[in-house]
Amino acid sequence: MPNLTSWYRSAARDLPWRRREFHDGFGAWGVLVSEFMLQQTPATRVIPHLDAWLTRWPTPAAMAEATTAEVVQQWANLGYPRRALWLHRAAIEVVERHGGVVPRDVDALLALSGIGDYTARAVAVFSYGDRYPVVDTNTRRVLARAVEGRAHPAPPSRRDLALMDALLPDDDVEAALFNAATMELGATICTARAPRCEVCPIAEQCAWLAAGRPDTGDARRRQAAYEGSDRQARGTVLRLLRDAAPDAVPLAAVIPEWPDARQRDRAIDSLIADGLAETDGEGLTLPR
């Protein structure tokens, strides 16, 4: 798909982590932080937080010195606050195992907390310029459609990596561009809900379009309802702790109005178990 990278060169969004100054200023640490934030959070929501984060903690060593409470509070409303915990742990591991330098080796990256197949290769490729397949949800959707002729990708698997690897150009720089271009196409043109095939640069090579876009409206596994869920309870408790920090909230004042007291207590217990909260028996706080 040779027209994909040429399309990317002209159509790519101007995102902070794609700018030269960003890489010059924050290096692989900046890429790592941005990738953590981008895990399941839209780019437009990440942008306002990224600069503040990196200004406060410009290196892994700086962040390793922070408390969990500070990190969770700075994470604010980005969602999935366990990511803040994992990023903090990863910073500490980078200091302890790698002298404060984000590793280049994919296996070393994979061994860091909160880093999986996507993030490890994203850092290796987008920061260090090495040649690996970078496969995220956008890439998997583009491959499912363009190559396999299906509206939706199968669940993530190692096969995605092999498929993308086979499509990657030999040259490191071109391969990195191809990775980024595929993700960008999925994010902006080949979207999940309303793909804009009319302006797609690889429409002529797309198996799904050639087949008449079968199964366009098929819904996949439904996300569990959020209203009334344990996750909502956890989110509400944690917001309370963030707003109160560094002060503790008396246990009796932790969302006493919550309709399901057992669910509330379950949320508190699970936050403590995750390391996102702690208690002395009287109050609840973000961990010190």
Next chain:
DNA sequence: TATGCGTGGGG
């Protein structure tokens, strides 16, 4: 392999 894990914007 399937599930749990936040939060908010857009169709």
Next chain:
DNA sequence: TCCCCAAGCAT
């Protein structure tokens, strides 16, 4: 309005 889903990861 409601619902889909978003640069995933750990278990």
